[in-house]
Amino acid sequence: MGKIKFLQCRECKKEYTPTFKYICEDCFGPLDVHYDFPSVNKNTFSNREHTYWRYHELLPIESKSNIVSIGAGMTPLIKAEKLGKALGLNNLYIKNDSMNPTFSFKDRPAGVAVSKAKEFGLSAVGCASTGNLASATAAHAAKGDFPCYIFAPSDIEHAKITQALSYGANFISVDGTYDDANRIAAQIGDSKGIGIVNINMRSYYVEGSKTLAYEVAEQLDWKVPDQLIVPVGSGAMLNAICKGFEELENVSLINQVSNMHMIAAQPHGCAPIVDAFKKNLSEVTPVEIPDTIAKSLAIGDPGDGQYVLRRLQQYNGFAEESNNKEILDAILLLARTEGIFTEPAGGVSVAVLKKMVDEGKIDKNDCTVCYVTGNGLKTTEVMMEVLAKPQVMQADVGKILALVR
């Protein structure tokens, strides 16, 4: 008998055997993985490998032999003293998840989903993605020896898919919108039995992101932060982080999870969850045409939107947005204080953190963790526009000396 107890519908609570299944037959709600957790304690993990697979007992893979790892996870939790000082916080940490093997947090869910595809004996994997997820899925597919199919709209730039193509993925470039690519991926996944990580493998996929909670808890010596700032696109990651902390409390590794505050950060131009939160609604109204530089968060109709709203209620949370100017300023602030170079999604987190401090919603002594989940090298064009090209100097020491303090 495996450690997964069952899959359970998040809505109607119907239980299912843990098979290649992701949606409730009765009410179409998402299925979550529930476990029979073994007895663990702090020492269980302390001398393990330095990847998120150190928590394998708490992840939905029954046999360790099915793990497909490229060394992701256990990214640094940086004590951000300089950024903290700039913002007026004494106890600020950055979870720098740009330092994964494919350079975003997506190595977590993609790695778990590809491992589960191996456990299920599937013949191929894939995803619908235009960015970070494509690379994470393709890299894990390469390591796991799976053919990989990436479904994306055809207007995506060649430069943006070069990384994923390098890993050997087959690109299905669809003449249509992202929604078209997504629909085709779902249909092909179902008819060919291909594990589309963010669609028909989603129940297992989202489990990877909860390691962002496990690692932060362990890196804080099994304490729960007071404040967490989480960038939100579909909302799956924020929901998974909450699940992660709850599971650690269930196995008695931490306590007082109910005291933490969850802050959802979205970009202006695609902030449907923030809008719903501020209007005190329980449902999210989709944004028709997202308009933001934070492309990796530009999901107009967030699948987990309503669950994020519930989480914010449950965990005394807030939702806030930041505009393009604030995002760019925040990217530079983070780079110039902590030496961390992030993509716009990371700028959204830091900009919203700043706003929360300015509005007095975070106490300066609170233990605050800000998640930075993607890499600035993937979006250099955004920064090139705001950083002036240096003036050319004559190769004359005397003249150049005058420039140097």
Place this chain on the structure above:
Amino acid sequence: MGKIKFLQCRECKKEYTPTFKYICEDCFGPLDVHYDFPSVNKNTFSNREHTYWRYHELLPIESKSNIVSIGAGMTPLIKAEKLGKALGLNNLYIKNDSMNPTFSFKDRPAGVAVSKAKEFGLSAVGCASTGNLASATAAHAAKGDFPCYIFAPSDIEHAKITQALSYGANFISVDGTYDDANRIAAQIGDSKGIGIVNINMRSYYVEGSKTLAYEVAEQLDWKVPDQLIVPVGSGAMLNAICKGFEELENVSLINQVSNMHMIAAQPHGCAPIVDAFKKNLSEVTPVEIPDTIAKSLAIGDPGDGQYVLRRLQQYNGFAEESNNKEILDAILLLARTEGIFTEPAGGVSVAVLKKMVDEGKIDKNDCTVCYVTGNGLKTTEVMMEVLAKPQVMQADVGKILALVR
């Protein structure tokens, strides 16, 4: 009294007090750091922070309070089973140093040099660089609260310096060659007392790279690999890796270092050390105009060239080159077997590894470590040229189904 015993000229062996000094007054030889090492054992390091600063007793910083860390080091040593199988090796490891905070191994030497600049009380830091080192120096300068000056020739593309500019570095864009930029950096460093990490801080700077030996030894449970493949530009890194293994033997953490084999990998078009090695010379003839896609190894007159030749003699080594085609093939091979996306310098290592195996110079059961030191996201344009843009498909499930196995 500190743990640094003295600086010593690598040539005439003259000793110096460890101050802000890097070149022998008598013979102009480079100065190396020698230590009074404390007593250490395997347990000394095992529960330390997961960065290269876990070895702080063996690094040239007297007081821990001067450490400037952005979380670099302890990058994964990946058991490369799929790549090993493709090449015919049973015991191959990749040291994936693309996973550092600024995405190359340069975070090691730059971090040590910037920390030493803090210990010396210098007012600013800088470097002469056109690539990875510029970002590593700028990021550590940001975290350490130093003004940072990057000296580079003016023909460098804006996109290539966006990362370093984001960290707030001052770019001195010199109308001239890299040699001009280098000369001006040296003169300004000396006259203003600025720590130019790869020039006047070089004795301390190179110490950072030896952590590439420490980590591999610890990750192999304190064993020495049989074969090491090291990409070579200036040669400083290969020399530092040898020094690192020797120091670990001196403190009795490992033994039989003299049995290891060092393989120097250079790109065709800039392989002066390979040329000298193959002609059995003890001096390197500079390459006037380097011509290779491996820009980060395109150093025509390698400062440590003669020392690399000595190391290859000392450690039963070889030197080999790979051409552009072989480099590109190797980048794809690594990505498609291990899910690791590297820049051309990493392709040089893997291509030379393949050549060594094909020529029967590596036994299939040897413990072989191949160093991959930089990130493919910094050189996507190189890969775009060899990866075809996917054909656009009509958004029709039936037609697309036919494409999928």
